[in-house]
Amino acid sequence: MSNFEPTIACFLCNWCTYAAADHAGSNRKTYHSGIRIIRTPCSGRVEPDMVMKAFREGADGVLVCGCHPGDCHYVEGNYKTERRMRLLGRMLEQFGIEPERFRLEWVSAAEADRFIELVNEMTEAVRKVGPMELTSEAVLASEKGGAK
Amino acid sequence: MGPKTGVYICECSGNISEKVNVAELLKRFAEKGDNVVLGSHALLCSEAGKAFLDEEIKKHGIERLVVGACSPRQHEQTFRDVMENAGLNPSLVQLANIRELCAWSTEDGQEATVKATALVNAALARVAFHVPLEKKEIDVNPDVLVVGAGVAGMTAALSLAQKGRKVYLVESTPWIGGAVVKYEDVFPNLECAPCMLEPIMDQILHNDQIQLLTNSAVEEVKGFFGNFDIKINKKARYVEPQNCFGCEACYEACPVSVPNAYNYELSQRKAIYTSAAGLLPNVPAIDTANCVRFKGESCAACQESCGFGAVNYDEKDELIECTVGGIVLATGFELFDCSKLPQYGYKDNYNVVSTIELERIISSNGPTGGEVIIGGKKPASAALIHCVGSRNSETCNYCSGICCLSSLKLSHLLRKNVEGISISHFHSDLCLPGKNEWEFYNKIVLEGTQFNRVGSIENLKVEKGKDGLMITDGENTHGPFDMVALSPAVVPCKDSKTLSELFSVDLDAHGFLSEAHNRIGPSATNTKGVFLAGCVQGPKDIQGSVVQSLAAAGGILSALVPGEKLELEVATAMIDGEKCAGCRICNSLCPYKAISYSAEEKVSIINEVLCHGCGTCVAACPAGVITHKQFTKQQLLAEMMGAL
Numbered sequence: 001m002s003n004f005e006p007t008i009a010c011f012l013c014n015w016c017t018y019a020a021a022d023h024a025g026s027n028r029k030t031y032h033s034g035i036r037i038i039r040t041p042c043s044g045r046v047e048p049d050m051v052m053k054a055f056r057e058g059a060d061g062v063l064v065c066g067c068h069p070g071d072c073h074y075v076e077g078n079y080k081t082e083r084r085m086r087l088l089g090r091m092l093e094q095f096g097i098e099p100e101r102f103r104l105e106w107v108s109a110a111e112a113d114r115f116i117e118l119v120n121e122m123t124e125a126v127r128k129v130g131p132m133e134l135t136s137e138a139v140l141a142s143e144k145g146g147a148k
Numbered sequence: 149m150g151p152k153t154g155v156y157i158c159e160c161s162g163n164i165s166e167k168v169n170v171a172e173l174l175k176r177f178a179e180k181g182d183n184v185v186l187g188s189h190a191l192l193c194s195e196a197g198k199a200f201l202d203e204e205i206k207k208h209g210i211e212r213l214v215v216g217a218c219s220p221r222q223h224e225q226t227f228r229d230v231m232e233n234a235g236l237n238p239s240l241v242q243l244a245n246i247r248e249l250c251a252w253s254t255e256d257g258q259e260a261t262v263k264a265t266a267l268v269n270a271a272l273a274r275v276a277f278h279v280p281l282e283k284k285e286i287d288v289n290p291d292v293l294v295v296g297a298g299v300a301g302m303t304a305a306l307s308l309a310q311k312g313r314k315v316y317l318v319e320s321t322p323w324i325g326g327a328v329v330k331y332e333d334v335f336p337n338l339e340c341a342p343c344m345l346e347p348i349m350d351q352i353l354h355n356d357q358i359q360l361l362t363n364s365a366v367e368e369v370k371g372f373f374g375n376f377d378i379k380i381n382k383k384a385r386y387v388e389p390q391n392c393f394g395c396e397a398c399y400e401a402c403p404v405s406v407p408n409a410y411n412y413e414l415s416q417r418k419a420i421y422t423s424a425a426g427l428l429p430n431v432p433a434i435d436t437a438n439c440v441r442f443k444g445e446s447c448a449a450c451q452e453s454c455g456f457g458a459v460n461y462d463e464k465d466e467l468i469e470c471t472v473g474g475i476v477l478a479t480g481f482e483l484f485d486c487s488k489l490p491q492y493g494y495k496d497n498y499n500v501v502s503t504i505e506l507e508r509i510i511s512s513n514g515p516t517g518g519e520v521i522i523g524g525k526k527p528a529s530a531a532l533i534h535c536v537g538s539r540n541s542e543t544c545n546y547c548s549g550i551c552c553l554s555s556l557k558l559s560h561l562l563r564k565n566v567e568g569i570s571i572s573h574f575h576s577d578l579c580l581p582g583k584n585e586w587e588f589y590n591k592i593v594l595e596g597t598q599f600n601r602v603g604s605i606e607n608l609k610v611e612k613g614k615d616g617l618m619i620t621d622g623e624n625t626h627g628p629f630d631m632v633a634l635s636p637a638v639v640p641c642k643d644s645k646t647l648s649e650l651f652s653v654d655l656d657a658h659g660f661l662s663e664a665h666n667r668i669g670p671s672a673t674n675t676k677g678v679f680l681a682g683c684v685q686g687p688k689d690i691q692g693s694v695v696q697s698l699a700a701a702g703g704i705l706s707a708l709v710p711g712e713k714l715e716l717e718v719a720t721a722m723i724d725g726e727k728c729a730g731c732r733i734c735n736s737l738c739p740y741k742a743i744s745y746s747a748e749e750k751v752s753i754i755n756e757v758l759c760h761g762c763g764t765c766v767a768a769c770p771a772g773v774i775t776h777k778q779f780t781k782q783q784l785l786a787e788m789m790g791a792l
Contacts (some may be wrong), residue, residue, distance in 0.1 A: 009788055014221070022219045025248030033259040036250050036266060036791040039220065040718070041779055045763030053785060058792045074762030075674055075739035084767070 017065035019109035129140030237280035271788030285713035288374035298326020299479035300682025353679035373677030394430035401453035481683035484537035527630035537560030638687035
């Protein structure tokens, strides 16, 4: 288990958290290499079934990040994300996907260090729960969700 | 076989190549076949790098491009320009951020190479789904609507008119000048307010570019940034400005006398009237609610008294329609109603006034001609209570920022007006920001004014004692005072809710119209093309209002240029009208009100001028028929799958 290197798909909003990840790099602060960042205009652009598909495609964890409440570049996109992702999180648990594997966090462009802490912490948590193995039950359920 | 795609890796002068093994990375893509062209360069963003890419595109007939380099936040535009210069659509390039997200943030070289390969693979998978996006432009109307002719609206109108823009300046009352002309002097330099405004008002009245519409209200707003269609109701004044000379003969003739709201009912006026002497334009108006002729009587006293035939009872309201590209809302503020806090005895005691009433009492064109008479005599002592209604979660949960200074100014003016008056201020804090304001406070202290700091303004009580008004603060009693002036909070103008609906501008938690961003977008709103100026957006002093007005004018002048078209955002969302079921879930989600429902076609429609491209409607559409042109579902999924 200790050799297991988790891969984490991260959907980051362009204006806050993607900028924080850029700054982390510019500051030459290193973090776990299993972090895979996908840039979105707003966290509100992330569709719940994209998260499900990420698990299906082999991600061991999925992280969705946006601007802090009240700071959204698009006024209130992150509030919509909050509602969608909280609901999704509860559903994922019922599918047998451990809560450690899915997180919604607000990281501003100024919080490069927090971004690193967050991804390192999440990597360790996912490492503890082990590689993603979708049960047939979960696969069937996510197939159904994905076919909308 | 798909389109020929170039994959080029930038070494970033070693920044990338010292960590990522570029040769090994490219080797992974060698098996992709003939339609993938590979290459690398020491520095692709340099002139030599861009020329290299241009040559490669032409040599190999490359149709799409993946650049493994730095953050798209730094150089996406650079490579879009390379594409455009090479005759390709700029949307057909995708950057893989292998510098910030990989080379600089990964410890181990081998791991960095694996990660960079995954990121380039993700970009390659994504770019296959890119579609050429065309820039769109629309014709715009450079004219501007300014609502409110106070200091903010007038400043914006003049600034716009100076650049030759046609400005429709709409004012709800029959006269211009707003709140500032009510003041005798302004802080901190004690300049005469009407004198300060005089040249501005004169220019407003005589500028050919400005169509001043007094006694008017905007009734309908349709359209969007660049092309708003406006309907304005210009109410009849019943006095023709071209014939009226402002001689005031009609006032004397009028048999009606009613309290003058402009002077807070401290004086009377006639039914044909000007609220105060010196207001511009110097033409009276008939108040039809009080005029006996408009109530059905046969009176024609004012018309008969007018030597110039200026009074016209047959004048009708006029509907004015215009098209403008931009809008400035500058409708000002109101003051907190002091009678809502009964502990101060406002309205119960004639000697308790609000500071704005005191402004009018002190003003030379006010109810007493500038003589301070309170309760029938000159006061020998006065108390000023700060923060009435302010900084209180039940009433106004903010500091208005101008009341302390206005109270200090009134202190000075009282002292100038009433010889030997003793003045005490009651405050819990003092708000004196700015480069001249602290000095101003010290000047007032030196004049002999007392400052009493109390724990809580709300716990103060004003009561009638046998020798005058007594103020109690817990155990301490102060007084007696001949008068008490209450300094109320600045509150939203009474029309703010109507304006919010009419112009699609949000209200903030306090009821003021909300700016786009409270730090970097303080004048724009979330409705493109609608700007805010002055206290309609929140409490501020004259300087702050003028600055915001100039910002609004500047925003419009730079965005709407006569003869130039307006380039629209390329990365917007669009609805497939064939598949939309018309459920309207997306309509209310859009923070920019860009989505509307067409009852005729039974589908929702996105206005590309208003769409900012956030994509929240795309994620919400239950039928999946809304597409974000630069972040389609296919593109994002392909990128994610390529990265894993």
